[in-house]
Amino acid sequence: MKPMLTPKDIMEIFGVSKNTAYKMVRQKGFPSIKVGNRYVVRESSLEKWIETNEGREFILLEGKI
Numbered sequence: 001m002k003p004m005l006t007p008k009d010i011m012e013i014f015g016v017s018k019n020t021a022y023k024m025v026r027q028k029g030f031p032s033i034k035v036g037n038r039y040v041v042r043e044s045s046l047e048k049w050i051e052t053n054e055g056r057e058f059i060l061l062e063g064k065i
Helices: 009-015 018-026 043-053
Strands: 032-035 038-042
Touching: 009 038, 018 032, 018 038, 032 043, 038 043
Parallel strands: none
Antiparallel strands: 032 038
């Protein structure tokens, strides 16, 4: 199994702030899994999500972090 990514990894991959990374993993449609109070993303799921959504705009909904 490929490793699980954290919001910190998402932050580095996409070059976004910590707040934006957390908004991304909480967004409906983003391939994250909540385990307890932690969010993780399977690397292969993220790769597939990127391929599927390439060329589309990903709009983050406003909300508390």
